[in-house]
Amino acid sequence: MPAFILRRIGVMLLTALALTFIVFSLTNLEPNLRKLAKSEGSVRMEEPEVQSWLEENGFKSSMLRRYGEWLGVMPGWTREVDGAMRGRCIAPGSDPATASSFCGVLQGKWGRSTVFKKPVTEILGRSLGHTGWLMLWVMIVMVPSSLLLGVLSGMREGSRTDRVLSTFAIASTATPEYVSGVIFIALLASATAGISPMLAEAGWIEGRTLFQGTATSAMDDITFWNFGLPVMTIALYGIGYIARMTRASMTEVMTQQYIRTARLKGVSASPTW
Amino acid sequence: MQVIARFLPVWIALVVTFVLSFRFRRKLGLYGKLMESPVGLIGLTIVLFWVFTALFADFIITFDPLAQLSGMKNIAPGSPLANPTESAYPYYLFGGDHLARDVFSRVVMGARRVLQIAPAATVFAFMVGITLGLPAGYFGGKLDTFLSFLANLVLAFPVILLFYLLVTPEIVETGLPMYFAAVLFIFPIVFFSILFNSRYKTNPARRNLYVGITLVLGFWAYSGLAFNRDPTGLFSMDPNLLNVFVSVVFVNSPGVFRIVRGLVMDIKARDYVAAGQTRGESPWYIMLWEILPNARGPLIVDFCLRIGYTTILLGTLGFFGLGVSPESPDWGSTIDDGRRLLSVYLHPAVVPALALMSLVLGLNLLADGLREESLRD
Numbered sequence: 001m002p003a004f005i006l007r008r009i010g011v012m013l014l015t016a017l018a019l020t021f022i023v024f025s026l027t028n029l030e031p032n033l034r035k036l037a038k039s040e041g042s043v044r045m046e047e048p049e050v051q052s053w054l055e056e057n058g059f060k061s062s063m064l065r066r067y068g069e070w071l072g073v074m075p076g077w078t079r080e081v082d083g084a085m086r087g088r089c090i091a092p093g094s095d096p097a098t099a100s101s102f103c104g105v106l107q108g109k110w111g112r113s114t115v116f117k118k119p120v121t122e123i124l125g126r127s128l129g130h131t132g133w134l135m136l137w138v139m140i141v142m143v144p145s146s147l148l149l150g151v152l153s154g155m156r157e158g159s160r161t162d163r164v165l166s167t168f169a170i171a172s173t174a175t176p177e178y179v180s181g182v183i184f185i186a187l188l189a190s191a192t193a194g195i196s197p198m199l200a201e202a203g204w205i206e207g208r209t210l211f212q213g214t215a216t217s218a219m220d221d222i223t224f225w226n227f228g229l230p231v232m233t234i235a236l237y238g239i240g241y242i243a244r245m246t247r248a249s250m251t252e253v254m255t256q257q258y259i260r261t262a263r264l265k266g267v268s269a270s271p272t273w
Numbered sequence: 274m275q276v277i278a279r280f281l282p283v284w285i286a287l288v289v290t291f292v293l294s295f296r297f298r299r300k301l302g303l304y305g306k307l308m309e310s311p312v313g314l315i316g317l318t319i320v321l322f323w324v325f326t327a328l329f330a331d332f333i334i335t336f337d338p339l340a341q342l343s344g345m346k347n348i349a350p351g352s353p354l355a356n357p358t359e360s361a362y363p364y365y366l367f368g369g370d371h372l373a374r375d376v377f378s379r380v381v382m383g384a385r386r387v388l389q390i391a392p393a394a395t396v397f398a399f400m401v402g403i404t405l406g407l408p409a410g411y412f413g414g415k416l417d418t419f420l421s422f423l424a425n426l427v428l429a430f431p432v433i434l435l436f437y438l439l440v441t442p443e444i445v446e447t448g449l450p451m452y453f454a455a456v457l458f459i460f461p462i463v464f465f466s467i468l469f470n471s472r473y474k475t476n477p478a479r480r481n482l483y484v485g486i487t488l489v490l491g492f493w494a495y496s497g498l499a500f501n502r503d504p505t506g507l508f509s510m511d512p513n514l515l516n517v518f519v520s521v522v523f524v525n526s527p528g529v530f531r532i533v534r535g536l537v538m539d540i541k542a543r544d545y546v547a548a549g550q551t552r553g554e555s556p557w558y559i560m561l562w563e564i565l566p567n568a569r570g571p572l573i574v575d576f577c578l579r580i581g582y583t584t585i586l587l588g589t590l591g592f593f594g595l596g597v598s599p600e601s602p603d604w605g606s607t608i609d610d611g612r613r614l615l616s617v618y619l620h621p622a623v624v625p626a627l628a629l630m631s632l633v634l635g636l637n638l639l640a641d642g643l644r645e646e647s648l649r650d
Contacts, residue, residue, distance in 0.1 A: 031443035174634040176585040179626040
C-alpha cells in the first residue's frame with residue numbers, strides 16, 4: 001500500500017510539473033511576450049524597442065531556462081543596465097548584494113501580477129478565501145439534498161416519485177451553470193419579471209428583489225440575500241449528478257438479502273436506510 | 274401562436290419522421306426499439322426538433338440574424354415593427370436585443386451553428402479516442418502507460434484555463450492550432466485506412482480500392498481543413514472556427530480514450546476474441562472488427578451524452594467571449610450579450626438559455642432511453 005501511494009504521488013508530481021510547463025510555455029510564447037512588453041512599456045513601441053525591452057527583462061533566454069528560473073531550480077538572471085545591477089531576484093530599489101540567487105515558486109517567491117499590480121500570493125489568497133466560502137456553502141446545500149433525492153428515488157425503482165426525481169436530476173445535469181444562473185436571475189432577482197415583483201407587492205420581502213443578482217457585496221459580508229443565488233446555481237449542477245449516483249447504488253442495495261430479511265421481519269421501509 | 278406557425282417545416286418533418294419510424298420500427302433495430310421507451314421518445318423528439326430547426330433555419334427566420342432595425346432596441350417580445358415595410362415580417366417574435374437584432378432569428382440561426390460544430394467535434398474526438406484507446410487497452414504495457422499518462426494530463430487540465438490559453442489571437446498567430454489540427458485530423462484517415470486494410474487484407478484488389486478512396490478523400494479534406502490549402506477550395510475552415518473546433522476535440526478525446534480503453538480491457542477476455550487470435554487474425558482486425566462492434570452500445574450512449582457536453586462547452590466558450598466571432602449568433606455568445614442587461618431586459622438571454630437547456634436535456638434523455646433499451650436484450 002505505501003508503495004502504491006508513493007507511486008501515485010510521484011505520478012501526481014510529474015503531472016503537476018508537466019502541466020505547469022505547458023501553461024508556462026503557452027503564456028510565454030513570442031506573441032504573448034510582445035503583448036506584455038507593449039502593455040508594460042508603451043503601446044507605441046516599435047519592434048526593435050520591444051525586442052530590447054524583452055532582452056533587458058530577461059525574456060530572451062531559452063524557454064527551459066526561464067521555466068527553471070520560475071520554478072526556482074535555476075539561478076535568476078542578472079544583468080547590468082545603465083550601470084546598475086538588475087535581475088529577476090533583485091527588487092527595484094534594493095541592494096543587489098543582499099538578493100538571493102534563486103527565487104522561484106519553490107522558494108515561495110511567486111512574483112507580482114502586472115494586471116492587478118499586487119503580489120501573486122495576495123491575489124491567490126484572497127480568491128482562495130472567497131472560493132472556499134462559496135464551496136463550503138455549496139457543499140452544505142448540495143450533499144444533503146442530493147443524497148435525499150437519490151435515496152428517495154432509489155428506494156422504489158420505477159415508481160412515480162422515482163420518475164419525477166430522475167427527470168429532475170437529468171434536467172439539472174443538462175443545465176450548465178451559465179444557463180441556470182440566467183434563469184435564476186430571471187425568476188428570483190429581477191425587479192420586473194419572475195416572482196420578486198409579486199412578493200414585493202404582497203409585502204413579504206423588503207427591497208425590490210428576493211435575491212441580489214450580483215454577489216460582489218458577499219466579499220465583505222455573506223448574507224442569504226446576496227449569496228443565495230451563486231450557491232444555488234453551482235449546487236444545482238452537482239445535485240443531479242450525485243443524486244443519480246446515489247440512486248444507482250441505492251437500487252443495488254435494495255435488492256440485497258438483508259433488506260429483504262428486514263422487510264420480512266416487519267421493519268417498515270423507512271428506517272432500513 | 275405565430276412562433277408555432279413559423280416552425281411549420283419542422284413540425285411537418287417531425288410528423289413524417291415519426292410516422293415512418295413507427296411504420297418500420299420492427300426493422301430498425303435499436304432505433305426502432307427506442308420508439309417503445311417514453312423517455313427516449315421525448316428525448317428524440319426534442320433533439321429532432323432542433324436538428325430540423327437547424328436544417329430549415331433559412332425558412333424559419335423572420336429577419337437576417339445580423340440586421341439591426343431602428344427603434345427595436347431591447348423591445349419586448351411580440352412587438353410590431355417600428356417602421357413596417359411591405360416585405361418585412363411585421364413582428365419581433367421574441368423581442369430585440371441590445372443591438373436591435375431579432376432574438377428569434379438569432380436563436381434559430383444559433384441552432385444551426387451549434388449543431389454544425391458540436392456533433393462534428395464529437396465525431397473527431399471519437400475517432401481520436403478510438404484509434405488510441407483500442408491499442409492501449411488491447412496491448413497494455415508501456416504503450417498503455419504512456420497514452421494513459423497523456424490522457425490524464427489533458428483531463429487534469431482545467432478546461433477554462435486551457436481555452437483561455439488556446440483561443441486567443443496571439444496563439445492563432447503562432448500557428449499552434451494548425452499543428453494541433455494537423456495531429457488531430459490525421460486520426461480519421463488512419464482509422465479508416467486501418468479499418469479497411471485489416472478487413473480486406475486477403476483481397477488486395479478491394480483493399481487497394483477502399484484504402485485508396487479513403488486516402489484520396491481524406492487527404493483532400495485534410496489539406497483543406499487543417500492547412501486551408503485545398504486546391505479546389507471545397508474544404509476550408511475559418512481560422513477562428515478551426516481554433517475552437519480543435520480545442521473542443523482536444524479536450525474531449527481523452528474521455529473517449531478512457532472509455533474505449535476500459536471497454537477493450539473488458540471485452541479482450543471474451544471467447545470470440547480468443548477464437549480470433551487462434552485463427553491467426555491480426556491484432557488490428559480483432560480490435561476493429563471483433564471488439565469495436567461489441568462495444569458499440571456504451572459508445573453510442575456516450576456519444577449522445579458527449580454531444581450534449583460539447584454543446585455546453587461551446588456555450589461556455591461563447592459565454593466567455595472566446596467564441597467563433599463576436600457577431601456570431603451561437604447561443605453562448607447570445608447569452609453573454611444578454612447577460613449585461615439581465616436585470617432590466619430578460620428576453621435576449623433567457624430565450625437562448627432555454628434553447629440550449631432543452632437541446633442538452635433532449636440529448637440526455639435520448640441517451641437514457643438508449644441505455645435502457647440496449648440493456649434490455
